[in-house]
Amino acid sequence: MAKKKTAFFCQECGAQSPKWIGKCPSCGKWNTFVEEVIAGDEKAEWEEEFKTPAAKSAPKILDDIEAGKEQRIKTNDAELDRVLGGGIVPGSIVLIGGEPGIGKSTLMLQVALQLNMKNILYVSGEESGQQIKMRAQRLGLTSDSVLIYTETKLENIFSQIKAIKPSLLIIDSIQTIFTDRIEAASGSVSQIRQCTAELMKFAKQTNTPVFLIGHITKEGALAGPKVLEHMVDTVIQFEGDRHLSYRILRTTKNRFGSTSELGIYEMQSKGLRQVSNPSEILISQRSDDLSGIAIGASLEGNRPLLIEIQSLISPATYGTPQRSSTGFDPRRLNMLLAVLEKRGGFRLGVQDVFLNIAGGLRVDDPAIDLAVVVSLVSSLEEVPLSKKLCFAAEIGLGGEVRAVNRIESRITEAEKLGFKKIIISAFNTKGLDLSRYNIEIEAFSKLNDVFSSILNR
Ligand code: TYD
Ligand code: MG
Numbered sequence: 001m002a003k004k005k006t007a008f009f010c011q012e013c014g015a016q017s018p019k020w021i022g023k024c025p026s027c028g029k030w031n032t033f034v035e036e037v038i039a040g041d042e043k044a045e046w047e048e049e050f051k052t053p054a055a056k057s058a059p060k061i062l063d064d065i066e067a068g069k070e071q072r073i074k075t076n077d078a079e080l081d082r083v084l085g086g087g088i089v090p091g092s093i094v095l096i097g098g099e100p101g102i103g104k105s106t107l108m109l110q111v112a113l114q115l116n117m118k119n120i121l122y123v124s125g126e127e128s129g130q131q132i133k134m135r136a137q138r139l140g141l142t143s144d145s146v147l148i149y150t151e152t153k154l155e156n157i158f159s160q161i162k163a164i165k166p167s168l169l170i171i172d173s174i175q176t177i178f179t180d181r182i183e184a185a186s187g188s189v190s191q192i193r194q195c196t197a198e199l200m201k202f203a204k205q206t207n208t209p210v211f212l213i214g215h216i217t218k219e220g221a222l223a224g225p226k227v228l229e230h231m232v233d234t235v236i237q238f239e240g241d242r243h244l245s246y247r248i249l250r251t252t253k254n255r256f257g258s259t260s261e262l263g264i265y266e267m268q269s270k271g272l273r274q275v276s277n278p279s280e281i282l283i284s285q286r287s288d289d290l291s292g293i294a295i296g297a298s299l300e301g302n303r304p305l306l307i308e309i310q311s312l313i314s315p316a317t318y319g320t321p322q323r324s325s326t327g328f329d330p331r332r333l334n335m336l337l338a339v340l341e342k343r344g345g346f347r348l349g350v351q352d353v354f355l356n357i358a359g360g361l362r363v364d365d366p367a368i369d370l371a372v373v374v375s376l377v378s379s380l381e382e383v384p385l386s387k388k389l390c391f392a393a394e395i396g397l398g399g400e401v402r403a404v405n406r407i408e409s410r411i412t413e414a415e416k417l418g419f420k421k422i423i424i425s426a427f428n429t430k431g432l433d434l435s436r437y438n439i440e441i442e443a444f445s446k447l448n449d450v451f452s453s454i455l456n457r
Contacts, residue, residue: 008033011189014227036190037183073168073209076114079265079274080107082303083236083249085257088168091207092256093200095174095228097214098238103247103267104213106135107238108170110271113141120145121166125152125176125186139271152186154179154195158202166208171199173213174228196231229253240267241360247272248361261301279306279417282359292379295390296371297410297422298363304413306390308358309371313379316352327357328372329364336373336395343399343447346380367404369395370423373447374454383455388420393428399447403427415439423450 008017011034013027023030072087081087084094098104105127112120113136120143124132132148147164151157154177161169171177177195178186185191196212203210212232229235233255240247249263265272283295283306292311297304309328316322325333333355340346355372357363370393378385392410394402403425404410414422415437426445434441444450 006035006037008035009189014193014230034189036188073115073117075111076116077111077274078276079249079263080111082301083251083261083263084234085254085261088209089233089256090209091203092233093196093203093210093212093231094234094236095212095214095232096236096238097216099216102238102240103265103272104238105132105172106139106267107249107265107272108172108211108213109135110139110141112146112168112170113139113143115143115145115168117167118145119147119164119166120168120170121147121149121161121164122170122172123149123151123157123177124172125150126172138269141271152176152178154198158198161202169199169202169208169210171210171212173215175215192228193231196228200231244360246275246360258301262303262305278359279304279413282306282361283308283417289384291382291384292375294371294375294378294385295419296363296365296368297390297392297414298365298368299406299409300363300365302409304409305361306413306417306419307361307363307368307371309368309375310356310358311372311375311379312354313348313351313376316350321350322352322354324353325355327360327362328355328368332369333372335397336369337376339395339397339399339447340373340376344377344451346377348376348380351380365404366394367392367410369393370401370450374450377451377455381455385454386420388418389423389454390414390419390421391423393423393425393444395447401425401427401444401447401450407432411437411439411441423454 008020009015010024010027010029010032012029012032013024015024015026017033020033020035024032071090073090074087075081096104096108109122109132112122127150129148129150136142149157149160157177174192174196175187178191179194179198182190182194199210199212202208234251235253237250237252238247239250245267247265247267249265251257251259251261253259264275264278266275292313294309296307296309298307299305323330323334333353337348337353341348353376371391373395374385374391392404392407394404396402407424407428411422419439421440421442423442423444426443429443442453444453
């Protein structure tokens with residue numbers, strides 16, 4: 001047997017070094033190097049098995065390369081398809097991360113049981129066959145093309161793969177899988193990296209899509225080295241408040257699509273329900289006379305979302321005024337407050353400010369600036385706004401109302417949801433055919449003019 005080789009790896013970025021060093025030269029973090037046994041050069045047994053006698057590749061002229069139709073495997077889940085960029089890409093490797101209990105296993109089982117594919121292999125290192133069966137019963141789904149395999153040793157998994165030749169492989173979870181070729185506990189950095197590397201080779205060589213379920217750490221990052229995220233094609237985060245029923249699927253990396261798409265689900269007693277019209281759930285039912293609420297027409301990826309912004313402003317009675325925001329960048333909130341103070345003449349320095357985006361959503365679309373500002377002023381002045389009014393514009397430091405991208409989709413969505421009026425930037429009206437819409441469109445270039453219009457100042 002060949003002599004065991006070891007090397008030191010940065011746990012943050014995966015940089016390698018032959019000896020221990022205190023500070024990582026590539027990412028600059030301290031004390032992140034850990035010694036790991038690296039596998040010898042010999043190939044894993046299974047690799048030979050799957051080896052296709054591919055012709056040696058040679059450089060080609062771009063014109064000679066056939067683009068080929070991009071194939072996508074549609075799942076029965078429109079939310080997942082959208083997040084993946086239009087369906088599963090054959091040979092791709094997708095990592096789904098999320099807190100324990102958020103519903104990763106439920107999602108994958110539900111998708112697998114509804115997929116129109118033969119031989120789907122669901123490998124579980126976390127639960128017993130009975131537990132999975134009980135979950136499937138709860139979902140009310142059954143399928144004879146899903147094979148459940150409870151195993152954690154990669155070599156055994158590969159021998160089953162050889163026998164079954166699955167069309168889709170799901171690993172629940174990557175942290176429980178280990179390979180004999182590395183002497184480290186499962187879940188350790190080197191195990192995760194090695195197992196992922198082998199699964200990735202399998203995916204690429206056989207053109208089989210692979211889903212990996214991954215845990216996240218207390219800090220919310222995917223457990224395992226950062227390189228894990230570099231290795232896979234797509235990284236999806238499954239988020240949500242465990243005490244609320246809404247779940248959000250969000251891509252942080254996607255080689256085959258946009259990273260700004262969202263999938264929204266509701267966890268029900270019979271599994272995850274796709275929420276195809278999220279605006280309806282994001283806008284709460286309220287009576288007309290509540291101040292501090294404004295609706296912003298935002299875009300998440302290609303999907304317009306109308307979002308309710310709530311704020312509460314009250315005099316600071318205990319010394320330093322508090323600033324708190326949920327779902328919205330606190331620095332941006334501070335900037336908007338400064339603009340209101342300086343350009344609008346509102347006295348906010350002595351007020352506590354609380355801002356909340358309804359539905360537990362995080363939004364970083366600058367187009368909701370105007371709705372944020374209006375909701376703050378509505379709370380401060382105690383002037384409720386009409387329920388049928390919404391906003392889409394960015395605010396500049398000079399108190400100017402700035403244009404935002406894809407204004408048409410925002411207006412169309414607001415109209416579709418029954419809003420009577422939308423306030424946008426005057427700079428967005430160029431080339432906009434106002435007669436196309438039934439919704440009233442009002443355009444302003446200065447923040448103060450918006451206030452004069454809606455607050456009768
Ligand atoms: P699970 O998929 O086991 O989470 P993860 O794999 O991310 O750890 O989800 C478990 C939670 O979901 C658990 O709290 C029960 C709940 N749940 C439902 O509310 N309805 C259902 O139909 C199912 C299957 C689970
Ligand atoms: Mg699970």
